[in-house]
Amino acid sequence: MSKIIKGPSTRELMAQMVQESEHLSINDRRDFLRKGVAAAAGMAATTIAGSSIASEVNKANLPPNEPAWGKQLGHGVVEHPYGSPSKFENHVVRRTVPWLTADSIASISMTPLQDLKGIITPNGLVFERYHGGVPQIPVEEHRLIIHGLVERPIIFTMEDLMRFPSVSEIKFIECPANGGMEWKGAQMEALQFTHGMLSCCEWTGVPLKVLLEEAGVKPEGKWILAEGADGSHMSRSIPIEKALEDTLVVYAQNGEMLRPEQGYPLRLLNPGWEGNTSIKWLRRLEVGDKPWYHREETSKYTDLMPDGRARKFTFVQETNSVITSPCPEKPMVKPGFVEIEGLAWSGRGKIKQVDISFDGGVTWVPAKLKGLVLDKALTRFSLVTKWDGQPWLLQSRSIDETGYVQPTLSQLRKVRGGNSIYHKNSIHTWKVAPTGEVTNVQIT
Amino acid sequence: MFKSLDNKLKKSLMALGLGAAIAASGLANAGQFNIGTTATPEEIAGWDIDIRPDGMGLPEGQGTVEAGEEQYEALCATCHGLFGEGEGRWPVLAGGQDTLTEERPTKTVGSYWPYASTLYDYIRRAMPFTAPRSLSDQQVYDITAYVLYLNEIVDEDFVLTKDNLATIEMPNQDNFFVDPRPDVKNTRCMKNCADPKKLQIAGTLRGITPVGHFVEGADAPAASHDAQMEQEHNKEKVRKASLKGEEVTSSNGGGASALSESATAGQSTYDGACKVCHGSGLTGSPKIGDIDAWAGRIKQGMPVLVEHAIKGFTGDTGVMPPKGGRVDLSDKQVEDAVAYMVESSR
Known part of the structure; x- marks a missing residue:
């Protein structure tokens, strides 16, 4: 079953964009707003961000032609005694942000x-x-x-x-x-x-x-x-x-x-x-x-x-969630049906519920938990909807079996300030532009 | 059993749902599987390196600030700075008092750490970074005393002993408390949860994270820490050269296929001992692959470079400690590692 989510009105979005563009220089701001207006007028969604990823397609391998790999043999067993992912997936790797640490030996990398x-x-x-x-x-x-x-x-x-x-x-x-x-x-x-x-x-x-x-x-x-x-x-x-x-x-x-x-x-x-x-x-x-x-x-x-003062023995990882598709690396592909997906988790037990907001936390709708829902494990959530090129401020909010609701950034900052480094589990926001581009923003 | 838990902690553990496990565990009835060998006191003693705030675990011995200064300057200052101010992104050890409520707090041994025992324990278990577990108990006492002195916690004539370490009062010791979370309470609102007109939206600070992999296409080389640093280094080189109107070739030597036997043998020593400084050019060390930085050095000839690496050397740009602090390495291992760096940098 799919849900169609009604986006915020054009006027609301324009108001948001004006507010958002206030830190920009006059020229940047004019550009920004012009693009926004174009989108709101329904001219967008043909240019999709991230399209440069797609490598060039050799038409000789497309129907009705028989592709090259159908006309020859591949390698045999134990060519790779311990197999690796396809070479076409070599972008799926751990990455780091070098300035976080002094050296790679005492450092951290992130899962894609x-x-x-x-x-x-x-x-x-x-x-x-x-x-x-x-x-x-x-x-x-x-x-x-x-x-x-x-x-x-x-x-x-x-x-x-x-x-x-x-x-x-x-x-x-x-x-x-x-x-x-x-x-x-x-x-x-x-x-x-x-x-x-x-x-x-x-x-x-x-x-x-x-x-x-x-x-x-x-x-x-x-x-x-x-x-x-x-x-x-x-x-x-x-x-x-x-x-x-x-x-x-x-x-x-x-x-x-x-x-x-x-x-x-x-x-x-x-x-x-x-x-x-x-x-x-x-x-x-x-x-x-x-x-x-x-x-x-x-x-x-x-x-x-x-x-x-400082808290010690802050052991537990409290409930958190994030939308993984779309995200900055995986922008909106094209208008039409889209599955919003993400991950939720809690160090206190199972995930009970995840809600999704398209308007920066004003309105929320329930998502579906899919696959295994396990104690202290990642839990995948999903919501099928439709995107017509309207801007979104996408958020997810998880609730675990203790009833704890993932907090907003403002709620966390109010209690903990900005220097506690660890345990930031606040609701995260992706801004989806009319072009399909997805960027990381913070809403307070 | 387990009845006298600290109340505060017990409360927080109960909140985590752990209370039930305490009862009826029957832990004292050992050995139902009878797997494993009884550990001998000697086996345990060799690995039982931990120190606790009450002094438990401290070995016999004592140390002085004066002796510690010499050790510190030879073994620690390369990363932590002569006065504990920290080089590059390596930890700052001293200063920072009264900054914990500021916009950018400086958390040091003196401004933040609650116990002096932690300093002894950490130096003993993990320092110096390139040669962990290489210090004698005596050296650890000396260096601990000196770092306390850098933080004005002890005087210059202080003698740190097994008996007085636990009595040292750290300036920030009373400012830690047990985790009180959950500390915020959000509710599951579904409609009209915020005023759209009042939403403040702040965009991302651009340009400080590596995003080539999805913005410009594949960035396989930028996936690793070293490769990203290399890219930054090359960019900087190109930028500097363009100011001078020079042409630039890649600074990455790329001679990997032509390595001599000695250099090939030296790669693992380089990875384990030398890379931490020579991989990044830390504190003036010549960075591997930086042809310009190595050219003058290579001209001096291998015997000179090897001697400097083994015996230590103070140059215009920085200090090379004897064997990089890894006194456990043989001269041959050091020589091979030098060959590896030289051949990778021309």
């Missing part, structure tokens, strides 16, 4: 959400976050030690760990800094950069609870220090309640052993919590009675408030 389907992120496209680069660890030389306030300190080989009964669960991982560059204003010109510190995989491993039971936690054990084997020896303190609830010690993702970038051969996974707590290249778990207050839970990953 604009090109992905469903809810699973392919292993080669899961966003990267390293604090000391990717170590190459021989699986037979990796060890996990559990010690501290336990009855029996244990050292596990990977072979040991893979003997435990395993579980497989689909969970998202998100960097708490996802979107964090935009607390003070829109500055990322693409979905990959506004929301790409986000991925979702099927993870296989052992519940941490099982390993803790194997070691026998002493009654005074309240916190667990997780530490990586890489050069940064990344460490975080995890409350034992989380460890007993749903933390996994993971060795596989999407059916194969972890990628080196994701912690091969072993990582922690704290579902729904900020990604850096899911320590990669996991080598040590120490049970203690208090948190450790290490660098990544004091200097970093604490949220500075306007009064100069």
Whole structure:
């Protein structure tokens, strides 16, 4: 079933455009408004932004001709023992924004959400976050030690760990800094950069609870220090309640052993919590009675408030959502029917509802959740509608099973100011121009 | 068990729905699978490197500001600056007091960090960046003392010890509190949720994100951090040259296929040890592939370059620490890495 959404009236849109163009120089503004008027008058939607992407088409390969690949043989089996995507998909890659970090070794890259389907992120496209680069660890030389306030300190080989009964669960991982560059204003010109510190995989491993039971936690054990084997020896303190609830010690993702970038051969996974707590290249778990207050839970990953005080242990990734089609990378193709699609997720459980607005949050309509709707996993939403070249201010708003409604940017800023860096989960806006071009804007 | 949880934390954990798991976990009944080997005290001791605010984990020893200054200048200043002011985008360590409520706060050890123990722990586990776990406990005490001194938290004659580290009061220690979220409450409004006339729409600041992949067509080279930096570097070179009226060829040496055996062997050492500075030209180091920057150096001949790389060197543009701080590398590894950089830069 499809819904036809009535757009705002031309007069309303013109008023918006005037308001929007106020920061432009006189000439730019005249241009801007002229284009807007042309669109409103129905002359638009023939020029489509992003059309330059399309490579040249060889008509000899189109009907009624028999295409070249139908007149010859292709390569045989095991030409590529481990297959790769089609060479025509080589634009689907992780990307970074170089100025975010001093160097690529302690840096972050983003998942191309604009090109992905469903809810699973392919292993080669899961966003990267390293604090000391990717170590190459021989699986037979990796060890996990559990010690501290336990009855029996244990050292596990990977072979040991893979003997435990395993579980497989689909969970998202998100960097708490996802979107964090935009607390003070829109500055990322693409979905990959506004929301790409986000991925979702099927993870296989052992519940941490099982390993803790194997070691026998002493009654005074309240916190667990997780530490990586890489050069940064990344460490975080995890409350034992989380460890007993749903933390996994993971060795596989999407059916194969972890990628080196994701912690091969072993990582922690704290579902729904900020990604850096899911320590990669996991080598040590120490049970203690208090948190450790290490660098990544004091200097970093604490949220500075306007009064100069800071929040600590801001673990959970609250409900968030974003429209992935259209987006700046995937502008409107042509007038007519269009499926608006996006992703919603919550660190507190399942997504209950997603609503979509075409007018910058004045009016909302329910979207449909499609495919799997899982606890702490990406959830895809969809709304089929029609676009006739009218400008849109597209937004999505998710609600999770706790009833928490994704907030507006103004609501977040009012409480947290502009310097808290992490956990910006506000409603996001794409401006759809009459040309079909989609740009990132902020509405307050 | 688990009855004496800090109330505040307990409340926030309950809010996350974690309360139920605390009861009846039966955790103390160890070993139902009997998998894994009992870890020996020696095995644990080698990896148990963490320090806590109460001093738990600190090794025997002590350090002085004076000794720390020498260590810091040799091992830390390249990235963090002589006074902790930070080079490039590397972390600022000192200063920033009373800026936390400003438009652009400067979060440093002195202005932000709540515990001195974190400094010891972090230096011990991860610094120096190019050679983690290479410092002795003594060096960590010295450098910790010096960074505290840079932040005016201790005096120049201060002696940092296993026993007094936990008693150091950090200026910002009382200003952290447990996460109170959810802290905002939006409602599911469906109609007339805002006044269209009052909507403020702000566009994106253009030109600061790499968008070539969808604006101009494929940008495969710009997909990586290094390649993007390379593009920026080349653009800058072209811009500078155009001011001088010169013609420019690509600065990327591109001699990868012609690498000698030594250079080929040196690539992995370069990646793991040298790239962090020579990949970006950090603090005056000659950037790999920058033909101009290397030409004068290459003229001095390999023996001189290798000696500088092994023993350290202070030049006009910056400081090369002995083996780049990676004293664990053999002379041969350094020599190979130099060959790799030289052959990639002419």
